[in-house]
Amino acid sequence: MEKDYIWVIRGTQRTKILKVMNKPKMPTRIKDDAELALNNVSDILREFREKKIAKCINPKEKTGRVYELTAKGMRIREMLD
Numbered sequence: 001m002e003k004d005y006i007w008v009i010r011g012t013q014r015t016k017i018l019k020v021m022n023k024p025k026m027p028t029r030i031k032d033d034a035e036l037a038l039n040n041v042s043d044i045l046r047e048f049r050e051k052k053i054a055k056c057i058n059p060k061e062k063t064g065r066v067y068e069l070t071a072k073g074m075r076i077r078e079m080l081d
Helices: 002-009 012-020 027-034 038-050 071-080
Strands: 054-056 067-069
Touching: 002 012, 002 071, 012 027, 012 038, 012 071, 027 038, 038 054, 067 071
Parallel strands: none
Antiparallel strands: 054 067
């Protein structure tokens, strides 16, 4: 987990996204809250899923997917404060 924390803090965009994920959100809302481009948010969410930091709670949907932090993601988010 320490390795993932270090990976998150090395990226400004990753840190911003993690900080705004205080509840389940769609990528467009994350984009607005973090003030980032949607394609960057999508790429980082994919990386978060691969590292088990975040998960999609409705993966079968083509549009309107919602993402939330996993327990691991919440611990990393707490470490940022």
